[in-house]
Amino acid sequence: MSPLTVQQPQPTVTTVPSFQITDTSHLAVLRKLCSFLSHHSLVTTLPPLPTRYPQFLGSDEAAKRAAALPEFISAGVVLVSQGVTVMSDVVLQEGKMLVSPIPGLREEKVFQQLVRNELVEETGDGRKSPKYQRLEVKEDLEIDLLVVGSMVVDEMGRRIGKKRERVGMEFVLGGHSLKKVVVVTLVHDCQVVEGVPETMFSAQDVAVDIIVTPTKVIRIKNRMPKPDKILWSIVTKNMMENIPLLESIRKKDKDAGMKVELAVRSVERIRNREFGDRSRVREVEMGCKVKLQSLPKELKYSELKNVLREKVEPGFKVGVLKFGMAIAFFKETNSMIIEKLQELTIGDEKVEIEVMEFVKKEEKIVADEDTTIRKKLVMKSKFKFENIGNAQSDDLKEALNKRSVHFGFLKIFKNSGEAIVSFQEEATEVFKKLEGLAIGDNAVVVVELELGEKKEKSPKPPKETSQIRSPRLSQKEIKLKEMKSKFKFRNLGNIKVSALKGILRESKVDPGFIVVFKKFEIAIVMFKENSADIIRKLEGLKVAEKKVEYEEIELEYKKRTRSRNVSVSDKRARTIDRSLKNTLSQKSSDQGLSAIFIGSLPRNVTEDEIKEAVGKKDANAAHIELFSRKGF
16 A cells, blocks of 8 residues: 655744743643643644643644655554554554554553454443454564654654653563664654753653654654663552563563662652661651732632742642632742742732741651651650730740740640640750740740649639620621621622622622621621722622612621520519500400411512401401511
8 A cells, every 4th residue: 555645734934832841840841831732722632731642733744744754664563652543543544563552561461453443333331342453463573663652852862751651661571572663753843842851861761763743854863772671760669560571570680680679759768767677758848838919819729830830849739829819838948939939920910929937847757558657756844834825826836936945745724824835855955945935025934844743723713694605606796896887788689698708809898798698689798898998899789790789777786695594483573564565466455356477478568468368268357567577
C-alpha cells in the first residue's frame, strides 16, 4: 500500500506562540504548559492535563508528515506509545504491524500487537466493544520505529514526558526488540523549546531522533544514547509490586554488583536514633505564613491556587479565603515569597502581601507503615501563672513562644485569671526565661508547683438565678447591640436566606449583618452601618431582575426573658381582678356568646367573607376580629 500523500500547508501569517521553561520543578512545567495550550486555544477536544499528552491542533497534519518519512515507509513494525492514538490508525492504514506496550506493564511480557476490531458493537450496558483486538507477539520480534508523545522537546532530542510515564522503562524492558529502533515524536510547534534543563532529563529517559510538527520535520544531528539499564533510584516499592519483570532484573543487577536501592517516598526520609534502625518520614514543613489582600470577592480556591502555582513551589496550602482576603502557607522563606509575589495581580487589582507570624507545631513523625507516632515529651517543671486577666490560651502560648520555652500541658482557669503550664526545661531555666513576663497590661506572677500537684479549686460564689445566662445567648446579645440600622425588604420572591446574604455581600455591605426574618417574599435585616450608608449601597437592588423594595424600620433591642416555673401554691395565692383584665372571651361569655379561634386563613381574607363562610355552616357570627401577623 502506498504511503499517505502529504499536502504541503499553505504559508500563513499566524505567529506561533513559543513556550518557555522558567521553573525548576517538573510538575510546575507541565502545569504551565497545559495552561499555555488552553490559553492560546491550541488543543482540540479534551482539556490538557499533566497526566496525558495534549491533543494539539494540527495533530493530523503531523501524523501525515510522519507517515511520509523514509524511516516510516521502510518500517515493518511500528511501536506506538500510549497517548499517541493519532498514529495508530495511520500505521494500520499503511498495512504495517502495530505494536503497543501492555498497559501498566502488569504482565510478564512488555509488548502486544493491536489489530482493528471489525465488529465494533454496543454491549448490553450501552458500552462499545474495544476498537482494537490485542494479540501476543513473538519474543524475537524486532521493532523498526518507535513513536512517543512529548510534553516539550528541544532540538538536541531531550524530551519531557507526561507525569508518571514509563517510556524509558518500556524501552529497557523491551531489550533486544529495540536495538535498532528510530524514535519519533509528534508535537505542536510551540512545544519545541530552546533547551530542556539537564535536571529534567535523566539517564532513564528516551531521547528522540526525529521531531515532527504540523509544519516541519526536525532531524537531530547528534543523536543521544538510549537507556540500556534500569535506574533503580527512581523505581518505587509500588512499581516493584505492580511490574513483575522488575524483580528478576533487579536480582541480576544486584548479583553484578550494581546499586539497586529503591527510591524513597516523595517526602524526606530520616533516621531517628531513638527509633533504632527503623526509617521514618517527616512531613513537609512550611516556611512562612502570608496574608493576601485586595483579592476579588468572587475568587474561588481553585482559581487562587492556579495563580499561585505559576509563582511559587508546589506544596503550598491555602487556609482561608473569604471577603477578598486569603491566608496561605508556603515552603519558601518570607523574603523569597515577597520577591516572587511582589508583582502578583489577579484581575485588574494588585494583590497586597503581608507576612504573618508563623508558629511551627510540634514535629510529627510518620512511620513507613502509615502509622503516626508522636514522640513522648518529658516534663521537668510545672508552674502556676497568676494575674493573666482575660487572656486566652492563644495569647499565653504566643507569650511563651516569644520567651523560647518548650511547654506541654496548658490549662487556663477563666474565673480566677490563673493558668497551669508544664515545661520541658528545669524550673531554674524557666524562671530565668520568664522573668518580667507580661500579657497585655498585666504583669504575670509565676509560681512553681510540684509535678503532679493539682490546683485547688476555689469555691465559686453563688450566682443569682437572674445572672445565669447561656454563653451563646450572651454573644448574640452583644452582636445585636452592634447593629446600627434595620431594614424591611419586599418583593424578594422565593429567594433563600443564603442567596439573599450573597446579594447583600455583592452590594459591598459590611460583613456581620443579621437576617432576623425571611418569609413570604419579605425579609428583615439588621446592619452594622448607618441607614444612610445602607440606602446608598442598596440603590437599584434587584433579585431575579425584579426591583427590591426596602424601607428603614425602627431599630429595637428587646431583652429576651426566660419563663419561670410557678408552683401550684403560688398560682392559688395570686388572685387576679377579672374586672380589670376582661379578655375578648370573657366579654363574649358575659353576653351569652361563644367564641372560637380560626387559623390558617388566606392572607387577604375579609370579615364579610368569613361571615359568609360561617353562615353556610348554620352559625351566626355576631362579631369577627382579624389578627394580623406580628411585624407586618
